[in-house]
Amino acid sequence: MVATAAETVPHLTTALSGPLNIIESTILDYQARIESWFRSEWRKTPVPLYASVDLRNAGYKIAPIDTNLFPGGFNNLNPAFEPLCIQAVQSALERLDRPVDRVVIVPENHTRNEPYLENLAVLQRMFEKAGFETRIGSLIPGLEKEMLIELDSGSRIRLEPLRRRDSGLYINDFRPDLLVLNNDLSSGIPDFLQEADQLVIPPVNLGWSDRSKTVHFNFYRDVAQEFAALLDIDPWFIDPMFRNCGEVDFMKRAGESCLSRNVESLLKAIQKKYDEYGVSHEPFAMIKADSGTYGMGVMSVNSPEAVHDLNRKQRTKMATIKEGQKVTKAIIQEGVYTNETWGSPGTVAEPVVYLIDQNVVGGFYRVHPQRATNENLNSPGMYFERLAFDECCISPDKEQSPDAHPNRFYTYGVIARLALLAAARETKSL
């Protein structure tokens, strides 16, 4: 057979080999009701500027496992999604309480992380194409003048020092109306960002210096319960159970008993649900730094004892996360198998959905050839497979079966928006 052009487009058939899911067909049946509910929720709770949501689809369960409010990775979206992103940016900024013409994006301090810088270039272009004068204001300590970086894609990034003058933020004489944070503030909120004249979105206290996964998944639990009641399904189908340990020190082995006790109770609770629904898998739990990101400080365990059996290397890996921050709190989250594979059998994948304003604007699969279905895929060796445009998650196609791509992606978009709503409530509660 001769290869045709169509075959060069990523095919997700193999990534979507799971059993036809009751959740998916229910979500399709109730589309109008679901969209109406979302509309009324967005009227009550303003939505964050943007987010990316990592999902796991186990077939019997689809759940968000991480909600990033300072998403990188826009460079991994299909460029065909760009008009959708631009329109969503326009709509988000239009809704702000003041007119915005000039924007400064405040990025992470990376200067050598090429994929991140490509993300930044895409973000800047997106705001520019949406019709805003857009510059990049760096927080890099000691950056005195602009730094130009040429990227492999041919794009060019200009990092300029962001400075405070009286109560205003500036790049030289450029005074933005709005600062868009793309820095998760893992190491804390810089003083000079506090109480500035200009609007900063998302707000600085959504950074990981203040935020915790436990709080987020608490809000998510409420959202999942309301949504499940709307559809008359068990909220467990869409909600990962979790426990929490408030004082841990992996190096000093402090808090170990809290961790193992919670792992035990969580594994039991999962087993109970597995028994209820005839799931024959072995339960597992993910221990995660409660304020961690970049997939750091994450491990998979399938017994309480595993917590005690960590070797020094494993402890070190769990103890510190991004920018050398120490881990002092942990969330123990129900492990959700991913039943999605990509390409060759056994190459596991998980969908990542991107949102701007209240809109799903695209997504991709995170694929990891060296990981198992019960492991963290956000780790070195992963790569990304873009979703093709006409398979984007914005709308279902009722003329196709519930597990057809547009329909499965619609379901992913719904679950991602539930996580977005949890984040919206989290933001409102600050």
Place this chain on the structure above:
Amino acid sequence: MVATAAETVPHLTTALSGPLNIIESTILDYQARIESWFRSEWRKTPVPLYASVDLRNAGYKIAPIDTNLFPGGFNNLNPAFEPLCIQAVQSALERLDRPVDRVVIVPENHTRNEPYLENLAVLQRMFEKAGFETRIGSLIPGLEKEMLIELDSGSRIRLEPLRRRDSGLYINDFRPDLLVLNNDLSSGIPDFLQEADQLVIPPVNLGWSDRSKTVHFNFYRDVAQEFAALLDIDPWFIDPMFRNCGEVDFMKRAGESCLSRNVESLLKAIQKKYDEYGVSHEPFAMIKADSGTYGMGVMSVNSPEAVHDLNRKQRTKMATIKEGQKVTKAIIQEGVYTNETWGSPGTVAEPVVYLIDQNVVGGFYRVHPQRATNENLNSPGMYFERLAFDECCISPDKEQSPDAHPNRFYTYGVIARLALLAAARETKSL
């Protein structure tokens, strides 16, 4: 040479063979200023739900020649634009002063106009995918029960009688929150649509029974002047001049002297502009029924005498328009040559831009192999060429030349939005 896949995608190179335009490069240079201006205008004046704008690009001039507030032809958009349309529909309905879950689309009374019915199927699907329960409520006199129509595309249309009960509008027991007019009400506003409990958008008095091109182009003239001042260009570059005759009867030859006098004065004014800018074309004017649509009641003249020389057939064609309405008023509009051709030399084309809410969501070329560059292309024998998605008019690409496709289409999107703004002010003035 072997044909490749890429060649099956419409190429607009030949349609874009015009001279590089000062207007286009100015618009590109001032993108941020233009978008900022549009944002502030949309804050002042709410935008109509949707519109399609016919443009003419003469190279030395780009102007809207018709603004349709009840657009058909959504079926001619590239299906890849659908997510953009859906997002724009969500955003438009979100901005209304009341929550909307149920929608009724009120279409034209056509039952055999297959392209129109395909448009209707696309519109319905768009609202459904945007998450609204959507039905089609027909105004067809005497329609007692639902009418099912199978379309060549495989879509199926269900027309149901729209009825008034007390102050509410219904399809049987289905009570919509919103009625979306896709009927231009050429024959007048049905009584039972007046002062209903539910919101009707666009408002009924924007139908052609009340609306006139003269009023629209009066508003457009103001918009063009403000925009031209912003860019420091001659407003004539984007504004077709026009005159108006208030009492004409083509069959009785009434108002002929008004027409010829105005044609004469308009042709002189055009010649003056042509002289100023060194344009060597022959001026021409379009005489149009002031409330006409569907390309009916339109003719091209290049001398005042032409008005007197009309034969009986030509008079008959000018005298009545859609749904047998009599023409009593006429607009005499500056003829704008189209310098765009499609495919074989001499096959003229004009762009049609579609807008939902304040967003450009797509467009196509109206192509007519039997027409000249100074004739009405909206006539039997025309066909449509879709714009490819990545060439959509939503954003410019500053790394390319001003006449590269995304940039020329961006310019078209800007001019179309100027016409939309004129329509917004027209709506506000009702």
